[in-house]
Amino acid sequence: MTNRKTWLYFIPYGLWLALFVIAPVALIIYQSFFDLGHHFTVANYGTYFQSATYLKMTLNSVWYAFLITLFTVLISYPTAYFLHQLKHRQFWLLLVILPTWINILLKAYAFIGIFSQAGLANQFLTFIGIGPQQILFTNASFIFVATYIQIPFMILPIFNALDDLNPAFINASKDLGASAWQTFHRVIFPLTLPGVKAGVQAVFIPSLSLFMLTRLIGGNKVITLGTAIEEHFLTTMNWGMGSTIGVVLIVAMIIVMTLTGDQKPKGGTPR
Amino acid sequence: MKRHLANSYLVLVFIILYAPILFLIVYSFSQGDTMTNYHGFTWRHYQTLFSDARMLAIVANTLLVALLSSLIATFIGTLGALSINRTTKRVTRESLLTLNNVLMVSPDVIIGASFLIFFTMLKIPLGFGSVLMSHIAFEIPIVVLMVLPRLREMSTSMLDAAQDLGATTRQLLSRVIIPFISPGIFAGFFMALTYSLDDFAVTFFVTGNGFSTLSVEIYSRARQGINLEINALSGVMFLFSLLLVGGYYWIQQASQKRKHRKREVVS
Numbered sequence: 001m002t003n004r005k006t007w008l009y010f011i012p013y014g015l016w017l018a019l020f021v022i023a024p025v026a027l028i029i030y031q032s033f034f035d036l037g038h039h040f041t042v043a044n045y046g047t048y049f050q051s052a053t054y055l056k057m058t059l060n061s062v063w064y065a066f067l068i069t070l071f072t073v074l075i076s077y078p079t080a081y082f083l084h085q086l087k088h089r090q091f092w093l094l095l096v097i098l099p100t101w102i103n104i105l106l107k108a109y110a111f112i113g114i115f116s117q118a119g120l121a122n123q124f125l126t127f128i129g130i131g132p133q134q135i136l137f138t139n140a141s142f143i144f145v146a147t148y149i150q151i152p153f154m155i156l157p158i159f160n161a162l163d164d165l166n167p168a169f170i171n172a173s174k175d176l177g178a179s180a181w182q183t184f185h186r187v188i189f190p191l192t193l194p195g196v197k198a199g200v201q202a203v204f205i206p207s208l209s210l211f212m213l214t215r216l217i218g219g220n221k222v223i224t225l226g227t228a229i230e231e232h233f234l235t236t237m238n239w240g241m242g243s244t245i246g247v248v249l250i251v252a253m254i255i256v257m258t259l260t261g262d263q264k265p266k267g268g269t270p271r
Numbered sequence: 272m273k274r275h276l277a278n279s280y281l282v283l284v285f286i287i288l289y290a291p292i293l294f295l296i297v298y299s300f301s302q303g304d305t306m307t308n309y310h311g312f313t314w315r316h317y318q319t320l321f322s323d324a325r326m327l328a329i330v331a332n333t334l335l336v337a338l339l340s341s342l343i344a345t346f347i348g349t350l351g352a353l354s355i356n357r358t359t360k361r362v363t364r365e366s367l368l369t370l371n372n373v374l375m376v377s378p379d380v381i382i383g384a385s386f387l388i389f390f391t392m393l394k395i396p397l398g399f400g401s402v403l404m405s406h407i408a409f410e411i412p413i414v415v416l417m418v419l420p421r422l423r424e425m426s427t428s429m430l431d432a433a434q435d436l437g438a439t440t441r442q443l444l445s446r447v448i449i450p451f452i453s454p455g456i457f458a459g460f461f462m463a464l465t466y467s468l469d470d471f472a473v474t475f476f477v478t479g480n481g482f483s484t485l486s487v488e489i490y491s492r493a494r495q496g497i498n499l500e501i502n503a504l505s506g507v508m509f510l511f512s513l514l515l516v517g518g519y520y521w522i523q524q525a526s527q528k529r530k531h532r533k534r535e536v537v538s
Contacts, residue, residue: 013351013411020408021373024385031388079284082277092281094520099288101512105471105489106505110291113298113306113497120294123307148287201376209378212471216493226380226472233384233476243388246381257376 025250032243044244054228058248061224064143065207071147072203073196076154080195081188083155084162093159100152108216111145112136115217137219145217146210154199161195162188197260205253225249296509299502306497316503323500326488332399333468333485340406341463347407348414348463349456353448355415356422375412382409383476390477397479405477406467413466414459421455422448454526461519 035041048054083092099107114120115136122132135141165188173183209226220227225245232242294306299317302310320326351371358364374382386408390401425448433447449456471486478487485504492498 007354009350010354012347013354013415016347016351016408016411017367017370019389020386020404020411021370024382024389025373027388027392028381028385075284078277078280082281085277086281094516095285096288098512098516099292101465101469101516102292102505102509103469103471103486103489105486105493106295106501106508107291109489109493109501109505110295112493114291114294116305116307116497118305118307148291151284151288205376205378209380209472211380212475212490216490226378229380229384230476233387239388242384246384249378249381253376253378 028243028246028250031239032247034240036238036240044240047241048244048248054245057223057228058225060222061208061226062252064139064146064222064224065204067143068146068150068207069200069204071143072150072154073199075147076151076199077158077196079151080155080158080162084159089159093156096152096155104149105212105216107149108145108213111141111148111217115141136217137221139218139222142213142218142222146207146213149210149213150203150207153202157198157202158192158195161192161198165191201257201260204256208249208252225252292505292509295502295505299499299506301499304497304499306499306502316499317506319500320503320507326500326504329483329485329488332482336399336403336406336484337464337467340403340410340467341460344407344410344463345414345456345460348411348459349418349452351411352415352418352422352452352455353444356419371412371415373412374409375416379470379472380476383473386473387476397477398482401477401479402474402482402484405473406470409470409473410463410466413462414456417459417462418452418455421452425451454522457522458519461515461522464515 211226211230214227302313
């Protein structure tokens with residue numbers, strides 16, 4: 001191929017990288033140094049780190065994201081594991097993915113109906129004798145719906161990790177006299193850990209920023225980092241402070257990525 | 272016994288996964304106005320939906336943005352994958368891939384907020400154009416990720432053969448490379464389409480006042496409370512995504528079969 005001409009093909013992609021990847025990240029960092037009067041300042045960071053409200057909100061957001069991720073893993077791992085043993089597993093996997101094709105807002109809307117005063121959940125509670133409760137606009141309902149939405153994104157990477165697992169290892173473990181639990185605990189789980197990590201990456205970071213759920217389901221009781229950013233950008237128009245929280249979110253993202261990234265040695269040892 | 276337990280667990284998970292969706296659809300046929308008691312069958316909400324000019328315009332907008340952005344993103348993404356594949360230095364390649372994945376891992380809110388700053392600084396009016404550009408932007412990386420593996424599978428001897436036989440760069444691309452990587456391109460296009468149809472947060476930030484997509488519209492209507500027209504809408508959308516998933520599955524199966532057949536011929 002002539003090198004003279006082929007670099008032309010790179011232009012659209014290169015432009016995209018410059019304009020929509022590098023520039024926006026740079027802009028959000030730049031914007032975080034401006035206050036409401038467009039003066040260059042570090043006051044936003046000062047406010048953020050000195051204000052108990054902001055720090056508490058951040059901690060809360062991280063805590064909720066942690067809970068959501070934890071519940072998602074607890075539900076998804078057995079699901080992926082059992083699913084993988086089925087005969088037509090690719091078909092069943094497709095059925096797991098199908099709900100993710102339904103718009104997330106429609107799913108949230110469904111839960112507004114299910115959790116409402118006279119909704120399905122309360123009818124069930126009345127039926128088993130507990131009586132109707134306030135379900136919608138509670139922290140528990142927020143965690144439930146967020147977990148519901150994230151489950152497929154956790155099942156998928158774990159399923160793929162199970163698929164990559166060489167069955168010879170399991171047979172070897174059994175031949176060497178390991179019990180079913182030992183095989184799982186010592187062989188299957190460690191070898192599928194990369195899948196869990198990938199799932200945590202796919203679930204934890206979005207959970208920090210699910211602002212529509214906090215509004216529709218959480219009734220604004222839970223404020224996540226995402227809710228705070230949305231509020232600063234679109235309601236109070238304080239873009240500087242919004243960007244500052246955005247930078248905090250980016251930093252949180254980088255931390256999560258490094259913690260869950262695969263630490264394979266850079267020498268090409270066979271995995 | 273164990274098998275039983277596993278199966279009942281799976282059944283439970285599937286019930287939880289599908290209950291809300293079925294719940295929505297069931298109530299789209301209810302004569303009442305709330306999602307609490309089923310009042311008998313009616314097509315009324317579907318009639319309301321299909322005579323709601325505003326909603327239909329928004330559906331058309333959403334589909335237009337999705338199709339147009341996916342086409343453009345597929346084009347740019349494929350070119351990007353071709354260029355990444357051609358890099359010889361490991362460092363360049365890794366840094367290009369890292370940059371490519373920035374938008375894949377960034378939270379929607381960050382993408383939306385930073386694009387909003389970007390458009391405002393460049394004085395680009397918020398509306399159809401800004402939404403379209405944002406959708407193209409966040410769809411490109413997934414196209415690249417879908418096309419790259421196919422490019423890697425391509426053997427260099429095939430390219431060398433084509434060149435030895437006198438193919439120009441253009442012919443090489445249109446006759447050899449593109450046909451070979453087309454399953455990846457299709458997969459990328461489908462994923463881009465889903466990303467676009469599914470997006471709420473980014474669109475919400477960059478949409479301005481005049482223009483709206485389905486997600487944004489559902490959000491503002493859901494905040495006002497229950498309206499069974501939305502249920503009818505979800506019924507239609509569920510059918511639509513079933514068709515899309517079916518189409519995607521069919522394409523994948525077909526390409527896998529072709530692969531198998533080729534292998535059989537080879538061996």
